[in-house]
Amino acid sequence: xxxxxxxxxxxxxxxxxxxxxxxxxxxxxxxxxxxxxxxxxxxxxxxxxxxxxxxxxxxxxxxxxxxxxxxxxxxxxxxxxxxxxxxxxxxxxxxxxxxxxxxxxxxxxxxxxxxxxxxxxxxxxxxxxxxxxxxxxxxxxxxxxxxxxxxxxxxxxxxxxxxxxxxxxxxx
Amino acid sequence: xxxxxxxxxxxxxxxxxxxxxxxxxxxxxxxxxxxxxxxxxxxxxxxxxxxxxxxxxxxxxxxxxxxxxxxxxxxxxxxxxxxxxxxxxxxxxxxxxxxxxxxxxxxxxxxxxxxxxxxxxxxxxxxxxxxxxxxxxxxxxxxxxxxxxxxxxxxxxxxxxxxxxxxxxxxxxxxxxxxxxxxxxxxxxxxxxxxxxxxxxxxxxxxxxxxxx
Numbered sequence: 162x163x164x165x166x167x168x169x170x171x172x173x174x175x176x177x178x179x180x181x182x183x184x185x186x187x188x189x190x191x192x193x194x195x196x197x198x199x200x201x202x203x204x205x206x207x208x209x210x211x212x213x214x215x216x217x218x219x220x221x222x223x224x225x226x227x228x229x230x231x232x233x234x235x236x237x238x239x240x241x242x243x244x245x246x247x248x249x250x251x252x253x254x255x256x257x258x259x260x261x262x263x264x265x266x267x268x269x270x271x272x273x274x275x276x277x278x279x280x281x282x283x284x285x286x287x288x289x290x291x292x293x294x295x296x297x298x299x300x301x302x303x304x305x306x307x308x309x310x311x312x313x314x315x316x317x318x319x320x321x322x323x324x325x326x327x328x329x330x331x332x333x
Numbered sequence: 334x335x336x337x338x339x340x341x342x343x344x345x346x347x348x349x350x351x352x353x354x355x356x357x358x359x360x361x362x363x364x365x366x367x368x369x370x371x372x373x374x375x376x377x378x379x380x381x382x383x384x385x386x387x388x389x390x391x392x393x394x395x396x397x398x399x400x401x402x403x404x405x406x407x408x409x410x411x412x413x414x415x416x417x418x419x420x421x422x423x424x425x426x427x428x429x430x431x432x433x434x435x436x437x438x439x440x441x442x443x444x445x446x447x448x449x450x451x452x453x454x455x456x457x458x459x460x461x462x463x464x465x466x467x468x469x470x471x472x473x474x475x476x477x478x479x480x481x482x483x484x485x486x487x488x489x490x491x492x493x494x495x496x497x498x499x500x501x502x503x504x505x506x507x508x509x510x511x512x513x514x515x516x517x518x519x520x521x522x523x524x525x526x527x528x529x530x531x532x533x534x535x536x537x538x539x540x541x542x543x544x545x546x
Contacts, residue, residue, distance in 0.1 A: 182375060183412045185371070188424050189424055194428055202479060204353075229362055232357050240377040240460075258468070260391055273467075283448060283455065284476040291433075299409065305503045308437055316441045317445070
């Protein structure tokens with residue numbers, strides 16, 4: 162059996178390219194704003210459910226950044242799809258990641274239920290904090306923002322505690 | 334290109350999509366094409382480096398994979414030196430988010446726990462959907478409902494949970510007179526952290542062996 166791994170970027174090449182993208186985005190000759198992601202969830206919710214922007218203060222608040230991230234999101238889906246089909250050749254429909262099968266369970270219902278629940282809580286958490294991995298960690302910490310340091314620290318600790326107790330990692 | 338004005342009246346979903354495009358045209362944060370391109374590159378980097386995989390973020394939560402922190406810290410280290418260099422030379426502005434402790438801590442707890450369970454974040458999740466992961470599509474639907482709940486109850490509940498803002502503080506403010514040095518030290522230390530975190534990788538049987546692919 163060969164052990165050739167999937168065609169992919171090394172962590173350092175990925176990190177360098179991501180920092181260059183951040184610098185391009187934040188520069189005044191680029192977009193003059195940081196990279197973000199999680200704002201798309203309330204923005205899309207407002208769009209799909211046709212919520213009245215005048216009635217919901219939050220939609221007014223995120224109108225500009227939500228639209229910006231909405232366009233970026235379409236690009237992310239496009240870029241991710243093209244790369245998975247033509248470069249890494251990893252596109253395939255799947256319901257359970259192999260790591261979940263190995264360290265949690267093999268139930269599709271369990272994975273999908275947890276996914277829905279985690280997606281729901283994740284957006285509430287990100288919006289409470291005013292950002293996510295992209296907005297706080299990548300963009301915020303690169304600007305040495307104290308808000309990003311607090312968020313990054315709390316997320317790191319909670320992530321490791323949850324990983325320790327949610328999965329069965331003993332004896333593997 | 335900026336002369337195109339989309340029809341924004343009407344109630345259909347399509348007109349709301351055009352409104353979104355129009356809002357991006359009207360704000361001064363790059364052309365629609367540039368914003369789309371930023372997304373394409375972001376999606377490409379994330380997919381090509383495979384950090385959108387469950388085994389990467391959930392794997393880090395289990396301390397069996399360290400590619401995500403290595404890549405993220407490296408990007409932050411280079412990014413911090415680059416951003417402050419550009420700010421000094423008038424090529425960039427800082428965009429600092431407010432420091433409101435209750436919101437950051439409570440939000441961080443909810444975010445960290447759900448990220449460990451889902452194995453994705455809001456930035457890598459869409460890339461996973463684009464490569465065919467149905468479970469993450471379900472998570473996105475959950476996320477949109479999360480966004481709906483947050484929007485609807487923002488004025489009554491979530492705004493108060495966020496608490497008072499301590500302003501848009503940055504770390505160099507704590508080192509008055511040594512601002513530039515503090516940025517440089519921060520950047521170098523974070524890059525060194527990225528390099529010295531031991532490289533661990535959780536294997537994905539479906540992807541890491543040719544014979545099984």
